[in-house]
Amino acid sequence: MITKLQLKAPPITKIEEWPGVLILRGDLIHPIVSGNKAFKLLSLVNTIQQNNIQTLVSVGGRYSNHLHALAWFGRELGVATVGYVRGFAEQSLTSTLQDCLTWGMSLHFVSHKDYQRRYENEFWQPKLEKENRPLRINEGAWSKDAIAGSERWAKFLPDDTEVVVCPVGSGTTLAGIVNATAPEVRVIGVPVYADPSGYKDLRERLFETGLSPERYELWMDAHCGGFGKVTSELQQFASRFLARTGIELDRIYTLKTFCALQNKLRSNPEFGKQKIVVLHTGGQQGNRP
Numbered sequence: 001m002i003t004k005l006q007l008k009a010p011p012i013t014k015i016e017e018w019p020g021v022l023i024l025r026g027d028l029i030h031p032i033v034s035g036n037k038a039f040k041l042l043s044l045v046n047t048i049q050q051n052n053i054q055t056l057v058s059v060g061g062r063y064s065n066h067l068h069a070l071a072w073f074g075r076e077l078g079v080a081t082v083g084y085v086r087g088f089a090e091q092s093l094t095s096t097l098q099d100c101l102t103w104g105m106s107l108h109f110v111s112h113k114d115y116q117r118r119y120e121n122e123f124w125q126p127k128l129e130k131e132n133r134p135l136r137i138n139e140g141a142w143s144k145d146a147i148a149g150s151e152r153w154a155k156f157l158p159d160d161t162e163v164v165v166c167p168v169g170s171g172t173t174l175a176g177i178v179n180a181t182a183p184e185v186r187v188i189g190v191p192v193y194a195d196p197s198g199y200k201d202l203r204e205r206l207f208e209t210g211l212s213p214e215r216y217e218l219w220m221d222a223h224c225g226g227f228g229k230v231t232s233e234l235q236q237f238a239s240r241f242l243a244r245t246g247i248e249l250d251r252i253y254t255l256k257t258f259c260a261l262q263n264k265l266r267s268n269p270e271f272g273k274q275k276i277v278v279l280h281t282g283g284q285q286g287n288r289p
């Protein structure tokens with residue numbers, strides 16, 4: 001593989017307050033690109049090279065870890081990147097988007113209404129037509145390649161792992177872990193956005209990739225009001241967790257996941273007797289203004 005994206009193995013951290021729990025530190029595998037997105041993007045290298053792709057085109061929010069990682073990755077690979085951002089050009093640039101520009105990504109803004117069409121081919125067609133040998137990369141990098149890339153997480157799980165807990169955005173990471181672990185390992189996903197239909201779309205998407213519904217569970221009440229919503233309980237949890245463990249959580253994904261895990265450990269002591277690994281998927285860059 002021709003890429004300069006050199007990843008370290010994620011170390012494991014134990015913390016005093018959670019005796020049976022290991023934290024797999026995907027946030028420490030690369031100085032810029034956090035675990036989750038690095039594993040997904042690396043899986044694209046072959047596709048890019050085999051098809052002589054010159055431009056990576058994708059979508060995301062103003063704090064998107066995905067666009068941030070993609071901009072860096074494109075620069076390292078010598079491939080152009082284009083980001084369609086949910087928002088307005090008049091809004092001040094976030095640190096995330098400033099980095100994207102610095103690394104050479106072209107940014108375009110899309111209204112909230114248009115952004116809702118990001119799963120439709122008609123949304124992508126005109127954007128791809130403008131580019132030289134483009135590759136469409138879905139939100140959160142959801143694709144078969146990215147799921148295969150996310151299977152890498154499993155290599156770093158201790159052999160006696162009984163439960164894996166991870167955040168869920170697109171579900172790519174969850175799918176990778178399910179694919180790469182033995183059937184007796186319990187895989188728990190924590191969706192960080194609300195879905196009144198009980199995550200029907202997510203479940204269907206996972207099913208279509210061949211995932212058996214029996215292989216994973218979702219903690220459906222950990223979204224705290226919806227994507228990007230940070231309650232005062234979460235805020236308190238984040239600052240206490242940082243003070244006690246020295247581990248910074250990103251406010252979108254790992255914060256909700258770790259807080260839900262703590263609530264579960266408290267409400268159900270039996271749960272904590274299992275050998276649990278929780279993934280720190282990184283993303284702290286998005287905490288900047």
Ligand SMILES: *Cc1c(COP(=O)(O)O)cnc(C)c1O
Nearest residue numbers: 065169170171172173253281283
């Ligand atoms: C994107 C992201 C996730 C969500 O992962 P999916 O594979 O899309 O479910 C989790 N954590 C962080 C830090 C992320 O950036």
